[in-house]
Amino acid sequence: MVLVVLDTVRAGNLASYGYGRPTSPEIDRLAAEGALFLDATSPSTWSLPSHASLFTGRYPSSHGAHGEHQYLDARYPTLAQVLERRGYETFCITANPWISDGLGLTRGFAWQDTSLREQGGAGQGFSFIHRLLDRLGLQDGDKGGDAVAASFEAWARGRPADGGRPAFVFLNFIEAHFPYHLLPRDSLFTFTDRPYGELRGISIDLVGQQFGGKGRSVEEAGAPARDMYDGGIVYSNLLLQRVVEALREQGTLDRTVLIVLADHGEILGERGGFFGHGPTLYREAVGVPLLVRYPPRIPAGVRVAQPVSTLGVFATILDLAEIEAPPTLQVGSLVALATGESQDGGGPILSELHVFGELRPESPRPDPQMKADRRYRLLREGSLKLVVTSQGESFFYDLASDPGETRNLAAERPADVVAMRARLAQVQEEIGLPAIDAPIAAGEDTPELDAATRERLRALGYAD
Numbered sequence: 401m402v403l404v405v406l407d408t409v410r411a412g413n414l415a416s417y418g419y420g421r422p423t424s425p426e427i428d429r430l431a432a433e434g435a436l437f438l439d440a441t442s443p444s445t446w447s448l449p450s451h452a453s454l455f456t457g458r459y460p461s462s463h464g465a466h467g468e469h470q471y472l473d474a475r476y477p478t479l480a481q482v483l484e485r486r487g488y489e490t491f492c493i494t495a496n497p498w499i500s501d502g503l504g505l506t507r508g509f510a511w512q513d514t515s516l517r518e519q520g521g522a523g524q525g526f527s528f529i530h531r532l533l534d535r536l537g538l539q540d541g542d543k544g545g546d547a548v549a550a551s552f553e554a555w556a557r558g559r560p561a562d563g564g565r566p567a568f569v570f571l572n573f574i575e576a577h578f579p580y581h582l583l584p585r586d587s588l589f590t591f592t593d594r595p596y597g598e599l600r601g602i603s604i605d606l607v608g609q610q611f612g613g614k615g616r617s618v619e620e621a622g623a624p625a626r627d628m629y630d631g632g633i634v635y636s637n638l639l640l641q642r643v644v645e646a647l648r649e650q651g652t653l654d655r656t657v658l659i660v661l662a663d664h665g666e667i668l669g670e671r672g673g674f675f676g677h678g679p680t681l682y683r684e685a686v687g688v689p690l691l692v693r694y695p696p697r698i699p700a701g702v703r704v705a706q707p708v709s710t711l712g713v714f715a716t717i718l719d720l721a722e723i724e725a726p727p728t729l730q731v732g733s734l735v736a737l738a739t740g741e742s743q744d745g746g747g748p749i750l751s752e753l754h755v756f757g758e759l760r761p762e763s764p765r766p767d768p769q770m771k772a773d774r775r776y777r778l779l780r781e782g783s784l785k786l787v788v789t790s791q792g793e794s795f796f797y798d799l800a801s802d803p804g805e806t807r808n809l810a811a812e813r814p815a816d817v818v819a820m821r822a823r824l825a826q827v828q829e830e831i832g833l834p835a836i837d838a839p840i841a842a843g844e845d846t847p848e849l850d851a852a853t854r855e856r857l858r859a860l861g862y863a864d
Contacts, residue, residue, distance in 0.1 A: 480508030495544025
């Protein structure tokens with residue numbers, strides 16, 4: 401089993417989802433060989449809560465790892481723990497500093513690639529020598545993706561000829577994440593011929609925006625930021641291709657459960673000139689790709705239009721492995737949707753955003769759905785979307801007629817808002833979700849963040 405997260409890749413920028421640029425030929429090819437979910441929603445808007453949800457099958461306010469408590473405690477079994485107890489070897493290969501043992505996210509993985517941590521992982525581009533090369537225009541590295549892919553290739557080559565024990569491998573490629581310009585040159589310049597210095601300046605300024613800096617205007621930064629971001633998707637696609645080829649060379653691809661998704665999306669200036677992710681639940685931030693390839697059970701070329709939550713990946717993996725799911729999961733398997741056996745499943749579809757802690761100070765923003773002093777919770781029911789806040793506000797959209805979420809219908813359709821709020825209350829009770837304004841209930845104290853992890857997070861724009 402191989403689970404690949406393409407960090408920060410939003411669905412709308414992939415050809416499989418209708419994008420006009422050829423950013424993702426390998427993803428598109430895999431989608432043609434399996435099931436592509438056309439309307440998948442991530443459980444949150446940044447790496448820590450989204451990965452914690454992926455690993456526990458629970459929403460952030462339930463598992464407790466989010467902006468107000470940045471640690472995944474041991475209250476619920478992780479996917480790696482469940483598989484390890486059933487005899488699987490478990491491997492974690494990632495350069496994303498949020499996915500670390502110090503934050504509780506690697507519980508259950510018997511092996512992690514510690515070389516990525518020692519080399520700086522996604523923060524390596526901010527070491528002194530890399531900063532100097534970057535400033536001089538001589539940088540041609542990445543955020544750790546090449547090392548992640550190489551580790552997987554080495555692992556695949558080392559597998560015994562008979563397959564040995566079943567294995568579960570998790571990989572994260574963080575290449576589309578800001579700073580957008582830190583890419584190999586071939587990928588960075590896929591869609592632009594602007595000078596490197598210009599791209600670097602825009603990219604650095606947009607990272608500074610995360611700390612209240614002025615950033616750049618949409619008119620100035622919109623096109624080059626999108627060009628660089630799409631280049632990051634191109635590079636992520638190439639790294640994914642290396643994973644697929646490694647499985648193919650070992651003759652195991654067609655008997656491997658391969659799931660590819662993103663932990664969250666990215667906003668590229670569409671919301672009041674903001675670039676990045678974290679402070680809002682708009683579709684650009686939570687609409688993500690999701691595909692499942694497993695020829696023994698998943699037909700090729702399936703397109704699932706029904707909205708789903710990526711929280712269902714946990715149960716889906718266990719379903720395909722014929723392992724009973726623990727009772728702690730809040731979303732069931734997506735297999736029946738992928739095979740056409742049923743139209744039920746994929747929900748409830750929620751997404752949550754808690755107040756960011758001291759690692760990510762937020763600047764004031766005029767958009768009422770981007771306030772740093774309140775929590776947000778999203779509920780999808782078909783094309784209807786409700787967002788509520790811990791201050792009692794409601795935002796209501798009909799995505800069928802307004803896919804860009806340009807018109808808040810809460811005042812025009814109060815009866816629908818009441819009905820959706822009642823449905824949200826019902827869902828919260830059914831799955832044991834705390835109220836949006838409930839005190840944080842932590843299973844154990846959060847350990848102090850180590851200096852190395854903090855530095856890597858700073859390099860990615862999460863700590864000042």
